[in-house]
Amino acid sequence: MTTLDLENGRLTDDSVETLRQHTDMLACQCPGKLLEILDSIRSFTDYSNSCIVQYPADAQTHVWLRTAAQNLDKLLCGTVMQLARMEGFVDDNNQLIPRAK
Numbered sequence: 001m002t003t004l005d006l007e008n009g010r011l012t013d014d015s016v017e018t019l020r021q022h023t024d025m026l027a028c029q030c031p032g033k034l035l036e037i038l039d040s041i042r043s044f045t046d047y048s049n050s051c052i053v054q055y056p057a058d059a060q061t062h063v064w065l066r067t068a069a070q071n072l073d074k075l076l077c078g079t080v081m082q083l084a085r086m087e088g089f090v091d092d093n094n095q096l097i098p099r100a101k
Helices: 013-021 031-053 056-086
Strands: none
Touching: 013 031, 031 056
16 A cells, blocks of 8 residues: 655655546536645745855855745645545545545
8 A cells, every 4th residue: 555655745756646647537627726736835945955055145045935935836746635534535544545446
């Protein structure tokens, strides 16, 4: 059984990819859309990191922006996991429930 891993409240990249492969388990596209938003947040976090180095005079602002993005990441990961549980494809131990054959 596959376990979805969280590190500091954030889904690991491997766990995000595993979830992405199972978003078709729901008729609606909500899980996939949430994962797209998560990708954007993580891209912004990376961008903020580069701004900290590239624009040292504005480092404090970019550190603040990065921290805000990391908080959004955690919130969204919790939302994605709760949705997966509500829809029955992840159990309370963060294990992916196998698809019916």
